[in-house]
Every structure is written in C-alpha cells, then in structure tokens.
Amino acid sequence: xxxxxxxxxxxxxxxxxxxxxxxxxxxxxxxxxxxxxxxxxxxxxxxxxxxxxxxxxxxxxxxxxxxxxxxxxxxxxxxxxxxxxxxxxxxxxxxxxxxxxxxxxxxxxxxxxxxxxxxxxxxxxxxxxxxxxxxxxxxxxxxxxxxxxxxxxxxxxxxxxxxxxxxxxxxxxxxxxxxxxxxxxxxxxxxxxxxxxxxxxxxxxxxxxxxxxxxxxxxxxxxxxxxxxxxxxxxxxxxxxxxxxxxxxxxxxxxxxxxxxxxxxxxxxxxxxxxxxxxxxxxxxxxxxxxxxxxxxxxxxxxxxxxxxxxxxxxxxxxxxxxxxxxxxxxxxxxxxxxxxxxxxxxxxxxxxxxxxxxxxxxxxxxxxxxxxxxxxxxxxxxxxxxxxxx
Amino acid sequence: xxxxxxxxxxxxxxxxxxxxxxxxxxxxxxxxxxxxxxxxxxxxxxxxxxxxxxxxxxxxxxxxxxxxxxxxxxxxxxxxxxxxxxxxxxxxxxxxxxxxxxxxxxxxxxxxxxxxxxxxxxxxxxxxxxxxxxxxxxxxxxxxxxxxxxxxxxxxxxxxxxxxxxxxxxxxxxxxxxxxxxxxxxxxxxxxxxxxxxxxxxxxxxxxxxxxxxxxxxxxxxxxxxxxxxxxxxxxxxxxxxxxxxxxxxxxxxxxxxxxxxxxxxxxxxxxxxxxxxxxxxxxxxxxxxxxxxxxxxxxxxxxxxxxxxxxxxxxxxxxxxxxxxxxxxxxxxxxxxxxxxxxxxxxxxxxxxxxxxxxxxxxxxxxxxxxxxxxxxxxxxxxxxxxxxxxxxxxxxxxxxxxxxxxxxxxxxxxxxxxxxxxxxxxxxxxxxxxxxxxxxxxxxxxxxxxxx
Numbered sequence: 001x002x003x004x005x006x007x008x009x010x011x012x013x014x015x016x017x018x019x020x021x022x023x024x025x026x027x028x029x030x031x032x033x034x035x036x037x038x039x040x041x042x043x044x045x046x047x048x049x050x051x052x053x054x055x056x057x058x059x060x061x062x063x064x065x066x067x068x069x070x071x072x073x074x075x076x077x078x079x080x081x082x083x084x085x086x087x088x089x090x091x092x093x094x095x096x097x098x099x100x101x102x103x104x105x106x107x108x109x110x111x112x113x114x115x116x117x118x119x120x121x122x123x124x125x126x127x128x129x130x131x132x133x134x135x136x137x138x139x140x141x142x143x144x145x146x147x148x149x150x151x152x153x154x155x156x157x158x159x160x161x162x163x164x165x166x167x168x169x170x171x172x173x174x175x176x177x178x179x180x181x182x183x184x185x186x187x188x189x190x191x192x193x194x195x196x197x198x199x200x201x202x203x204x205x206x207x208x209x210x211x212x213x214x215x216x217x218x219x220x221x222x223x224x225x226x227x228x229x230x231x232x233x234x235x236x237x238x239x240x241x242x243x244x245x246x247x248x249x250x251x252x253x254x255x256x257x258x259x260x261x262x263x264x265x266x267x268x269x270x271x272x273x274x275x276x277x278x279x280x281x282x283x284x285x286x287x288x289x290x291x292x293x294x295x296x297x298x299x300x301x302x303x304x305x306x307x308x309x310x311x312x313x314x315x316x317x318x319x320x321x322x323x324x325x326x327x328x329x330x331x332x333x334x335x336x337x338x339x340x341x342x343x344x345x346x347x348x349x350x351x352x353x354x355x356x357x358x359x360x361x362x363x364x365x366x367x368x369x370x371x372x373x374x375x376x377x378x379x380x381x382x383x384x385x386x387x388x389x390x391x
Numbered sequence: 392x393x394x395x396x397x398x399x400x401x402x403x404x405x406x407x408x409x410x411x412x413x414x415x416x417x418x419x420x421x422x423x424x425x426x427x428x429x430x431x432x433x434x435x436x437x438x439x440x441x442x443x444x445x446x447x448x449x450x451x452x453x454x455x456x457x458x459x460x461x462x463x464x465x466x467x468x469x470x471x472x473x474x475x476x477x478x479x480x481x482x483x484x485x486x487x488x489x490x491x492x493x494x495x496x497x498x499x500x501x502x503x504x505x506x507x508x509x510x511x512x513x514x515x516x517x518x519x520x521x522x523x524x525x526x527x528x529x530x531x532x533x534x535x536x537x538x539x540x541x542x543x544x545x546x547x548x549x550x551x552x553x554x555x556x557x558x559x560x561x562x563x564x565x566x567x568x569x570x571x572x573x574x575x576x577x578x579x580x581x582x583x584x585x586x587x588x589x590x591x592x593x594x595x596x597x598x599x600x601x602x603x604x605x606x607x608x609x610x611x612x613x614x615x616x617x618x619x620x621x622x623x624x625x626x627x628x629x630x631x632x633x634x635x636x637x638x639x640x641x642x643x644x645x646x647x648x649x650x651x652x653x654x655x656x657x658x659x660x661x662x663x664x665x666x667x668x669x670x671x672x673x674x675x676x677x678x679x680x681x682x683x684x685x686x687x688x689x690x691x692x693x694x695x696x697x698x699x700x701x702x703x704x705x706x707x708x709x710x711x712x713x714x715x716x717x718x719x720x721x722x723x724x725x726x727x728x729x730x731x732x733x734x735x736x737x738x739x740x741x742x743x744x745x746x747x748x749x750x751x752x753x754x755x756x757x758x759x760x761x762x763x764x765x766x767x768x769x770x771x772x773x774x775x776x777x778x779x780x781x782x783x784x785x786x787x788x789x790x791x792x793x794x795x796x797x798x799x800x801x802x803x804x805x806x807x808x809x810x811x812x813x814x815x816x817x818x819x820x821x822x823x824x825x826x827x828x829x830x831x832x833x834x835x836x837x838x839x840x841x842x843x844x845x
Contacts, residue, residue, distance in 0.1 A: 070795070071798075072795055073795060074791065074794060074795050076783070076785045076791070077788065103555060106788060106789065106792045109792070110793055113759065113793060117760070117761060132758065132759075134555065134557050134571065136553050136555065137555050138523065138552070141552075141553060141578050141581070142581065143573075143577040143578050143581065144574075146574075147571075147573075147574035150568075150571075150574075151570075305530070309523070309530055309533055310519075310533060310549040312533065336485075339486060339487075339526040339530075339788060342483045342485075342486055343482075343526075343530040343534065345483075346480065346481040346534075
C-alpha cells in the first residue's frame with residue numbers, strides 16, 4: 001500500500017530529474033515533447049493531441065549558464081528568462097521536439113525567441129514545432145475572451161498541422177478533462193493547507209505543483225489522486241510555526257523554501273506561477289471548446305501582474321488567499337528586474353499591511369544567497385513573533 | 392562609405408526651429424492651464440490612439456507620458472529629485488526611467504515645463520487613456536491613480552487598449568489577421584462609449600475622424616522627412632530630429648502638427664536640393680537605436696565635431712512616430728495616406744486607425760526580433776550607413792527587448808556594430824567618458840581618426 005511520503009518522493013524525483021523523466025517518457029511512448037515558456041500556454045491542446053508531453057521550461061540555478069546567454073539576452077533582463085534561455089544553449093533541452101509560448105512578459109519572450117532563431121544557427125538544433133500564441137494582456141477588456149478563443153483555435157490548427165491529425169471535439173474534451181482534473185486535485189490539496197497543522201509542508205506542495213509541470217498529467221493525476229486521499233490522515237512531526245504566504249513568479253527554489261520552513265514556519269499558501277496561479281480556475285463545460293478554454297485563461301485564472309490592469313484583480317485574490325489560509329506573514333520573492341512584479345510590490349504590501357499581515361521583500365537571482373537571506377528571514381520572523389528586544 | 396578626406400559642406404540652421412520649440416512649449420502650458428479654459432485633461436502614452444479623445448470636444452488637452460518623462464530627464468537636477476521621490480515611495484530603480492520621472496513629478500506635486508520652469512501642483516488628468524505593449528505601460532498608470540488617490544483623494548478613471556497582436560509590416564513580416572485587428576478595433580469602440588460615460592460628454596465622430604486623418608497625415612509626413620536623410624549629405628542629424636519628431640509624440644492628431652511637418656518637409660527638400668548638410672564634415676553615417684540618453688545628447692555633437700560622423704536617425708526616430716510601408720521595390724517609404732472619404736463612419740475610421748497604428752515599425756520587435764533586424768538592415772542599405780550604435784538602454788526594457796539578438800543579426804549581415812550601455816532618463820546609469828571612449832574605438836575600427844583642428 002503506497003503512502004503519502006512515497007508519492008511525494010516520486011514527485012520530488014521527477015522535479016530534480018525532469019530531463020531524465022522527459023527523455024524516458026519519449027523513449028517509452030515514442031511521443032513528442034514540447035517546452036513551453038509561460039503558464040498562459042493552453043496545455044489542453046497538447047493533451048487533446050494525445051502523444052505530446054508539454055513541459056515547462058525551467059531555470060537551472062547554476063551560474064554556468066550566464067556565460068552562454070549573454071549574446072542573446074542583455075543582463076538588465078530578469079535572471080529567470082536568462083537562466084531559462086541558457087538551459088537551451090547548454091543543451092539541457094535537446095530532447096524537445098517543439099517550443100511554444102503563451103504571450104507573457106517581454107522578458108521571457110527573449111528566451112523563446114533566442115531558441116526560435118538561434119538554436120539552429122548556433123547549435124544546429126532545430127525544432128519541428130515553434131509557436132507564439134498571442135495571448136492577450138488586456139484580460140479585463142471584454143473583447144479579450146473572443147480574441148483568446150480565436151488565438152487558441154489558430155494554435156490548435158498549428159498543432160494539427162504538425163501532428164497531421166485533426167483534433168475533434170472528443171479529443172478536446174479529453175484534453176480539457178485531463179487539465180481540469182489536475183486543477184481540481186491541486187485545489188483539494190491546497191484546501192488541506194488551511195488546517196492549523198497542515199498535513200503537507202510548503203516545500204512538499206511546491207514539489208507537487210512543479211511535478212505537474214514536468215510530468216505526463218495522465219500519470220500525474222493518478223498519483224495526485226492517491227495523495228489527496230492519503231493527506232487527511234497524514235500527521236507531520238513538526239511545528240507549523242509562522243503561517244506564511246509566498247508571492248512570486250516562477251519560484252522553484254525548493255531548497256530555499258525548505259530552509260525557510262526549517263527556521264520555524266510553514267508556507268501554507270502561495271500566489272505564484274509555480275503554485276495557485278498555475279491551476280486556479282477550470283475550463284467550463286461549453287459547446288464552444290475554444291471559448292471555454294479562453295474563459296479559463298482570461299477570466300478564471302489568477303492573472304499574472306503583467307496582465308493585471310487597469311484594476312488590480314490579482315490583489316483581491318491575494319487578500320482572499322491570505323485571509324482564508326490564515327496567513328501571518330508574506331514573503332515577496334521577486335526576480336531581480338522583473339517589472340510586472342516590481343510594479344505590484346507597493347500595492348501588495350499596502351494591502352497586506354492593512355490586513356495586519358507584514359510582508360517581506362526578497363530579491364531572487366539565478367542562485368539564492370542563503371547566508372544573507374537566512375539573517376533577513378530570521379529577523380522577519382522575530383518581527384512576526386513580536387519580539388521587541390533582540391538581546 | 393567612410394571618407395578619409397574631410398569634406399566641407401554648407402550648413403545652416405533650420406528656419407522652422409523656433410516654431411518647433413514654440414509648439415512644444417505651448418503644448419505643456421496648455422495642459423497646465425486646461426482647467427482655466429474650462430477644458431478637460433487626459434493622460435496616456437504617446438502611442439495611445441490620441442485621435443480618439445479628440446471626439447470629446449475642442450478643449451481636450453493631453454499629456455503623453457513618455458515625452459514628459461524625457462523632458463524631466465533632460466533637466467538632470469529635477470530628474471534626480473523625481474527618481475529619489477519614487478525610490479522613497481518603494482519603487483525599484485531598474486523600472487522604466489520615464490515612468491519613475493513621471494511618478495516622481497506627481498509625488499513631489501511639481502510640474503516641469505519645456506523650458507525647465509517648475510511649477511507647484513502636478514496637473515492631474517480627468518481620465519487616463521492608455522495603450523499597453525511593454526510590461527510597464529498599463530501598470531504605469533495604475534500607480535499614477537494610486538498616487539493621486541493617496542495624495543489628493545482623487546480616483547482617476549482609466550481605460551487601456553491592448554495592442555499586443557503581433558507584427559504588421561506588409562511585404563516584410565505580417566501576422567495581422569482579421570480577428571487580431573478586430574480585437575484592437577473593438578477595444579477602441581468600447582473605449583468611445585467609456586469616454587462618454589466618464590466625461591458626460593457626447594462624442595463627435597466627425598471631430599474624431601478629422602483627428603485620425605491628421606494623425607495619418609502627420610505620421611506619413613514625418614516618415615517622408617526621414618527618407619530625405621538618405622541623401623548625402625544628410626540634411627538633418629538625429630539630435631536635431633529629436634526636437635522635431637517629438638511634436639508627433641505630443642500632438643500627431645492635431646492640425647498644427649500636420650502643418651508644421653508640411654513646412655518642415657518643404658524646408659528639408661530645399662536643403663537637399665541645395666546640398667545643405669546637418670554635419671559640415673560628413674564623412675561617416677550611422678544610426679543609433681532606442682531612446683538616447685537624454686541628459687547627454689552632446690555625444691552626437693562630439694561625433695560630428697571630432698569625426699564628421701553624423702547619426703542620420705534610427706528606427707526609433709523614424710518609426711516611433713513615422714508610419715512606413717515597404718514599397719514594391721523593397722525600399723522603405725512613407726505609408727500611403729488613404730483619402731479622407733474612406734474614413735466614412737465611426738467603425739470604419741476606427742478600424743482603419745487601428746490598422747494604421749499596428750503598422751508601427753517600433754512594435755514588431757516586441758514579438759519577433761528578426762522583423763526589427765530586417766528593418767535595421769534595410770535602413771542600413773537605404774540610408775547608406777557605415778555602422779550602427781546600439782544603446783543598451785537600461786531605462787527602457789520595452790525598446791531594448793531583444794536588442795542583443797538584433798546586434799547578432801546586424802553583425803551577421805556584415806554591418807559594423809557598437810554597443811554602449813546607458814539610461815535614457817537616469818543619469819546615474821550613464822558614464823560619459825566611457826561612452827565616448829567606446830565611440831572613439833568604434834570610429835577607429837571604421838578607419839576614422841579625429842579631424843585635425845586648424
């Protein structure tokens with residue numbers, strides 16, 4: 001009988017050996033692997049196509065990449081996009097058959113375009129499929145939904161042309177069902193984190209969501225379903241400590257989160273691309289599948305700050321999450337030079353402060369300087385604990 | 392082709408220079424005094440379809456954000472105060488420099504005029520009418536609203552048009568489909584209803600159509616003026632062009648702008664006819680890229696004086712305001728203005744306006760660097776360039792996006808390229824001696840030495 005720890009360890013293994021997983025999947029299934037650069041990419045289309053594995057392009061968190069990326073992306077752009085770009089030019093993603101981006105921030109587009117234009121020229125590696133989906137930024141403008149539906153339809157046609165097969169409504173329903181199941185299960189898992197003693201740490205939750213981005217969701221959903229059934233009875237041999245929320249973009253710094261939790265806290269909720277922003281909101285059931293997918297990505301998911309205007313919809317989600325998950329403190333983990341998240345810092349901090357929730361800002365880079373960050377996080381915890389005297 | 396000899400061309404100042412300065416001065420003064428005249432104010436980007444709010448009446452005054460940020464940048468002392476105010480408010484200093492200057496001005500509740508006079512009281516807009524293409528654009532004004540609310544208790548209504556629908560350069564790279572055009576058009580049409588609602592004014596389609604037509608004419612005229620710089624010697628230099636193109640960033644929808652550019656076009660044609668040069672000793676021709684470091688425009692004069700090297704423009708100077716098309720023979724020329732009668736009603740006019748704007752040459756690089764590289768290579772050939780100087784502009788991620796990839800493409804096309812790091816609006820990130828040294832090295836690499844002085 002499998003237990004929760006075993007499943008979580010499997011997810012951890014996939015995350016830490018994601019390239020090996022993808023290569024093994026390819027060999028096993030004879031399928032194709034597509035690397036995507038933003039969570040606005042509608043993976044439903046890939047899962048409708050059956051034998052395609054979409055994987056999130058992720059950073060490597062080692063400085064070796066910074067030397068190879070310099071000709072393609074200037075150093076004033078975020079280290080996340082530079083690191084992702086570097087992974088391609090270091091050969092880590094040579095197994096990919098295709099690349100795709102759901103229009104994102106301008107930073108990440110550079111990584112996609114560097115791969116699109118220079119991978120063949122400079123490394124002799126070409127992709128069968130290269131696609132840029134013009135996902136709208138104006139998600140609060142009503143015309144954005146039908147526009148997104150048209151873009152998804154065009155994307156679907158491009159995938160059909162690539163694989164030489166028309167995707168029927170039944171195929172689309174299958175793809176939507178797979179993605180929605182992931183969303184439902186992760187939503188259930190996150191509900192358990194509301195407990196006073198959550199049965200899963202923030203680190204484990206992060207591994208779980210990351211695994212969703214690297215694994216075949218057909219396998220992943222089965223394992224996640226088992227995990228969700230096991231979690232209610234799981235008891236952790238640790239104190240919950242300070243209940244934290246992390247706000248970030250592609251925060252996959254699992255080691256950092258683990259160390260923060262070891263200092264006497266639990267990350268009980270997040271608002272980040274490698275968390276709730278990835279899975280919040282399902283594709284509704286509608287005869288027009290393209291419109292249904294568009295609705296989910298435009299209206300139902302929590303918006304990326306790059307698309308969150310003119311009103312601050314994201315802020316309402318942040319406040320709600322902080323309240324429902326009984327958050328005591330927030331860590332704003334922002335990649336250096338990330339404009340969209342930088343532009344929200346003051347508004348988010350003010351909103352959380354009004355709720356009595358202190359927020360601490362930490363700037364992420366390719367690597368995390370744990371020595372310095374440890375001191376700062378400890379100081380933040382002392383402030384949360386209300387300790388007035390340091391000595 | 393770089394010349395080793397030192398030619399001597401006749402030069403003379405532009406006759407319409409003072410008029411350009413006066414128009415710009417008046418623009419900022421009009422915005423400030425709008426309320427005294429019973430008018431309304433709006434704020435938004437230089438690209439935000441400014442012809443549309445003209446439908447609200449003849450007393451509508453706007454301030455376009457980027458030019459105002461650039462104006463502040465030119466006056467370095469005030470710029471520093473604005474940036475420090477923005478940083479004290481909690482905003483990072485790697486954010487858009489124009490934006491930080493603008494916010495700082497609002498935070499300090501001070502407004503700077505074109506001649507550098509600072510007046511108390513930042514004139515708040517009645518509504519915000521913005522477009523969004525880089526990551527900062529729309530969010531810039533979210534913060535403007537938040538500052539206005541905190542400082543003055545005023546909630547400014549905001550509308551923002553998403554224009555991120557891909558490159559639209561027919562005959563070069565065109566991804567504009569019907570549904571992408573419809574997306575932008577629909578937002579604009581919805582925006583007109585929104586304008587009526589927030590201002591309580593009845594929208595006048597004829598006024599809007601007149602403004603759209605003015606904008607088409609002025610932007611085509613600017614492109615035509617820029618094409619004249621392909622002549623040798625170039626009648627204009629880029630530093631001078633900044634003071635001329637800026638009117639397009641402020642008031643391209645206004646009749647005054649059309650009239651000025653018509654006058655300027657005639658004068659520049661005359662300069663070409665008579666062989667009047669912008670740079671007396673023109674020996675070398677380059678273009679730059681992205682905004683210049685506004686507080687340090689003397690680098691252009693340095694190049695002209697010391698090397699006879701003239702910057703004849705840039706994709707930025709040509710294409711931020713100018714509207715272009717690729718002609719049948721593959722050359723770049725001014726976009727053909729349709730007859731006014733084609734703008735027959737609101738829907739048609741707005742759709743044609745959307746298509747016109749989406750054709751902007753300064754937008755494709757947001758999606759695909761190769762389109763910009765192809766444009767730069769065309770410019771290099773058509774304007775007879777000897778090299779390209781790329782400004783790795785830390786103050787603007789939007790126009791610097793993909794710039795390293797453009798550099799690679801230019802080099803691979805055999806075009807000499809130099810890069811210099813800087814910031815269009817934050818002098819703390821610009822090193823003048825180092826930049827000049829880089830330019831010296833570039834000139835040397837092109838086979839040029841400094842002109843010996845008598």
